[in-house]
Amino acid sequence: MWQSLPELGTGIVYAILIAAAYTFAVALAAGRGRPRLLQAARLGAYSTSGLVLFAVLLLSYAFVSHDFRIRYVAHYSDRRMSTAYLLTSLWGGQDGSLLWWSLLLSGYVTACVAWLKGRYRELQPYVIATLMVIVGFFAMLMLFAANPFETSIAGARPDGEGLNPLLQNYWMIIHPPCLYMGFVGCSVPFAFCVSALVTRRLDNEWVVAVRKWMLFAFLFLSIGNILGMMWAYEELGWGGFWAWDPVENAACLPWFTASAYVHSTMIQERRPMLRVWNVFLICLTFFLTIFGTFLTRAGIITSVHAFAQSSIGTYFVYFMGVILGTSLGLMVWRLPELKSKGQIEAVASREAMFVANNWALLGGMTFILVSTMYPKISELWGESATVGPPHFNRWMGPIGLIIFALMGMAPLFGWRKTSGTSIKKAFRAPLLAMAVMIVLHAVFGASLGYPPLVPRDAFYPGFVGLVIQKVGSTLPAITIALSAFNVAVIVQEFVRGVNARRAAASKRGEDESVLIALLRLVEKNRRRYGGYIVHLGIVSMFVGFTGTAWNIDRETAMMPGDHYHIGQYDLTYLGSRMCPGNPKCSPEEQSDIEKRMLFADVDVVRAGKHLGRVNPAKFFYQSQPDGPTTEVSMMRSLREDLYTVVGQIDPQSKRATFQFHVNPLVSWIWVGLLILMTGTITSLFPELSFGEVGAWSYVRAGAGVAAGTAFAVWIAMAPSMAYAHERPVKAHVGPQLAGISEATLARRLPSSGFGMAGFAGLALGSVVSLARRRRDNANNSRD
């Protein structure tokens, strides 16, 4: 064993801090009239990132060589673990996850500095300086509060503790790294914003520079949040996907401000207005990412997610103070330059709609923020209030619908000013679609199991309570109607665009088929139509959220052979079995040495058709025999999920208590995520300059985006592989989802899934480029 490894590791963390400080100083000098120093600053930034990489590799070495002198290694690994598990358990706990965070950040720093080569010459020094301050902050955190290389006072142990079995599930670990990717990504826009404020270059330059970085962060914030919902849904076993837990809330706050920003930036790119607002949104988004991390780590509000309480919170408070002070100070200092030079010319304009939507998004964010913090705030006057999910659900429904309605309306307006006749024309089809949907819903909804009105309890006494109750009970009808409106708007936008293209083509005497026109339309206006695709994803999610209004939740106790009827399902309890040991268990279940699994087998028949078997279970891990974990078993379809949980099973009589849930439309949330990703990636696709037109540039761009995104997802998910372990097939899934066990799905997801995405991207790039080349050839031959 290498004698001085822990000291070397700590030394490297010091070196990170020193290198960041050096780079910061050189970058500042480069910004203050010594442009030739910029190269030194750039190289300094690269070497700081290199040092972080070195620290990570050093810690990996400590893991693979079982250096149990290091507390972190002893705490999260043991000698039995395979190399792959060892390497990826680097990020399991607080100290290591800070190093992981720093690694992601230095990845962003490297990418950003490389991208900046030869661009944004004046902004560059301050961008690097700001990023270095953030790297420095994390280095300080590691040094003073959570050093991953710290040795145990008692000396090296013979063996480590290994991984907590409760942490050993896929979804638990898969979503935080994705969120990190989004959280850390917000640092780059913030760095540009600070830089623009310092250099007074407050025109569009920085806004244009930031655009794609912010979209990238937005993409990962969305993925992280939705994966978090999936985790809650599949692992927590209470039948829902969003519990309004403080940490969940903290994770979705930056999403709201980021989505507000990606809209308001479009205005600033066209008009010299909303500058203060955009600066404010970027600073707020970055602040909220740090605030969210603070909430998770400092443990000031009780939450299932919180790490153990530590002194780390104090440092976060200081850092948040620095961020607030710097951004507010800079904004006040530059207020005269930031003043808007334009104004909204008409209320009936897209600008006005965007501003309204921004306010609604910010309103939603503020509501969640205040409600989350309310227990802490109320302590100020000696009250200890708790804010539960019902409170959030009552209020966020209407707020979400306002955002949803505005989202549908905004595309119907043109920039600057829209004439009355064209508004009437634009609204005609969507309103018609909405009316048809309302009628259809009212007529057929109840018989299909989706009644438009659902009864709600009065939440508050008095008039306000009555209004909320009434609005609450009509929410499903309104959401479905607005979804129809939104979809109609998006379809209409595409149709209008395609028609305009075809009309222009026929004027030129060419003939463009609908498909070609559609492809070219999206290609020429990637951002606009990518945005509409994202909207479509959000519609799908809203449909999924509305499904909760029609949930059926039942609890029952059953003896083997008993039947139970829920929704359209007939369930038969067949009996319980303990694996390993029972002859009915599968070979994988028989060979499990980590735990004993108690399954309850339930046969599922829907409308007379046998669908298969679900087997909810209790797992008893060897290391924690007293705290069995609850394992959900599900049968999914686009229409509804049958969600089963077993409470207790009596070993003698085999009498079992069950919770059965029928959750309609939940799958549409996950479908929505896929659509949203497609849309965001469409928008992210690099715009090619005129000088670069050629087949290869398209291939390169397509492959670049696909590979970049796939790689980022893969990196973000890398830690999860440590926890993805083979689990028995829970549900003998019926025809709805062909029999892929969750565990194999989980394993396949990070490696091949995203590899596939990369190849698909490459293929797409090639197809586009070939089409392009053919067209170019055709043009050439015509000339």
Next chain:
Amino acid sequence: MSVARWAAPLFTLIVAIIAGTFYGVQLVVLTLAAAALLLVISLLWSSVQALAGESELTFEEAFSLGTRTAEEEQKRAVLRALKDLEYERSVGKISEDDYHEYAARYRAEAKRLIQVLDENLAEGRKQVELELARRLVKVASASTENGVSAEKKSSPSASEALGDAAKSPEKAEETGAPATRECSECQAKNELDARFCKACGKPLVSPAEDNP
């Protein structure tokens, strides 16, 4: 340096693979760590060199020193607004009257910005012309020394041509022709300085050639 850029990672990879096959994963991690450390050292070394002013300024860096001006950014915004206008007109989101009003306004703004940018460039252009002329004279004198005098005549004309090209937009304005002119193919109205029709893409005949 350029060889090291691909040779060093390749070498590291080979060493890591050999280490992995013969000595196990620990040595792979150590190899990679050592490579990372070497990379950091070399980067820091070049950084300090650059700091001390010992490294050469590359062409790219020198080029990037000339940054975009605010006008250029504004021009981009105005052009983007024009693009939006065209799009919105094509899908019928804006009335014809509004379209013409805004289009005229933004075109005027774009023209002003382009002129400002052109004026900003005038100084640089003059310098480039002087430099070019100086070099051409040098080349010419060198070639006469070598006894090749044929090229001499053509050389000054290059700088004249450059000057002409720069002046041509102003010339067009001075002639007092109408503010727009029609395309002979599709009768769309185009700016005076346009070389191709914005509607059909056919080359436009310049007014000077139109009425000689």
